[in-house]
Amino acid sequence: MKLVIAVVQDKDSNRLLNALVEKDFRATKLASTGGFLKAGNTTFLIGVEDAKIPHLLEIIKQNCESRDQLVAPVSPLGGSADSYVPYPVEVQVGGATVFVLPVEQFVQY
Amino acid sequence: MKLVIAVVQDKDSNRLLNALVEKDFRATKLASTGGFLKAGNTTFLIGVEDAKIPHLLEIIKQNCESRDQLVAPVSPLGGSADSYVPYPVEVQVGGATVFVLPVEQFVQY
Amino acid sequence: MKLVIAVVQDKDSNRLLNALVEKDFRATKLASTGGFLKAGNTTFLIGVEDAKIPHLLEIIKQNCESRDQLVAPVSPLGGSADSYVPYPVEVQVGGATVFVLPVEQFVQY
Ligand code: NI
Ligand code: NI
Ligand code: NI
Structure with a gap:
């Protein structure tokens, strides 16, 4: 038995939870x-x-892996016109930090 | 020293916390x-x-163990009359999932 | 790799977080x-x-160590005048409880 602690982005968390439940x-x-x-x-x-x-790590990777995403330009309300980029830009989203911890004893009541 | 991580139902959590505090x-x-x-x-x-x-696990078990509870019937508002059960039914409540983790170093400041 | 779990007082938590971020x-x-x-x-x-x-523990200690703090007297509104203390009193604030846990596997996606 191991305890896996995984920190993921909120936007991926429901998808990950559903995938975990589906695989028991x-x-x-x-x-x-x-x-x-x-x-x-x-x-x-x-x-x-x-x-x-291994299967658990595969599911976390599939649902949370860091990836680039195109973000539509936002009009420069209140911002400098100099920094306005009039086309979509790529931003990095997702990502998971995963710790696998040893467990000395596991009980359910 | 160990770190015990226990997941219990909300309805049992205050009772468990009180029992833990009472036993130091x-x-x-x-x-x-x-x-x-x-x-x-x-x-x-x-x-x-x-x-x-062992004492800690005993306290968790005593306060959180999975058990059956009688639930009074609810009138079938908006539900099918076919599925209405006009007598109390047993549902399972409580339960605890407990991980005992090894600790390499423990400090208090 | 280790996983450090540190429980600290709310009032110290932002200062600790800033110190951690600053030190990467x-x-x-x-x-x-x-x-x-x-x-x-x-x-x-x-x-x-x-x-x-060791460096991490030093940062936690520096930002969260238990210490005495002078608290200004509060006028005894609704309290007994007998228990009113008309000068500052020392109370203990802060403190950190720290567990260093072994990690069997660490992955980032
Ligand atoms: Ni698979
Ligand atoms: Ni006992
Ligand atoms: Ni230093």
């Missing part, structure tokens, strides 16, 4: 703020048998 | 949602000396 | 309530390479 992984979501990733993020606690770690 | 265990509550247990739940972090682990 | 430590803040310390508190998750543990 048991996860708890903690509210978290700031930190490893730039935007608001969510911390998952996932209890998992050793043999299923 | 030191716990921190984290807000958590969904996951290991069906309803809203609470995650406890409890730092504990090795020798006191 | 990567931390996530979890909302937490009650517990190890008397007042509202915040739980930090900090992933850190083994060699940097």
Whole structure:
């Protein structure tokens, strides 16, 4: 048994939770703020048998991997016209920071 | 020293916290949602000396163990009359998922 | 790699977060309530390479160590005049409870 702690972006957290439930992984979501990733993020606690770690990591990667996203230009209200970029720009979104922790004892009541 | 992470139902969390405080265990509550247990739940972090682990687990079990509870019938407002059950039904409530983690270093400032 | 879990008082948490960011430590803040310390508190998750543990602990100590603070007297509105103390009193504030946990696997996506 391992305890996996995964910090992911809020925007990916529901998709990840659905994928985990569908594959019968048991996860708890903690509210978290700031930190490893730039935007608001969510911390998952996932209890998992050793043999299923690779599959779990694959699911986290598929749903949360850092990627570039095109963002539409915003009109420069109140900003400098000099810095206005009149075409979509790529920003990095997503990302996951994952710790796999050893567990000495696991019990359910 | 161990770090015990316990996920319990919200409805049991205050009773558990009171029992822990009364027995001089030191716990921190984290807000958590969904996951290991069906309803809203609470995650406890409890730092504990090795020798006191059995007592701590006993307290968690006593206050949070999964049990059946009779629920009074609800009138079938907006529901199908076919599925209406006019007598109390048993539902499972409570439950605890507990991880005992090894600690390499423990400090207090 | 280690995972450091630090529970500190709310009033010290922003100062600690700023100090961590300035020194390139990567931390996530979890909302937490009650517990190890008397007042509202915040739980930090900090992933850190083994060699940097002493520096991290030093930063936590510098920003969160338990200390006495003078509190100005409050007029005894609605309280007993007998218990009114007309001079500043010292109260203990701050404090940190820190767990250093072993990590079996650390991945970022
Ligand atoms: Ni798969
Ligand atoms: Ni007992
Ligand atoms: Ni230093």
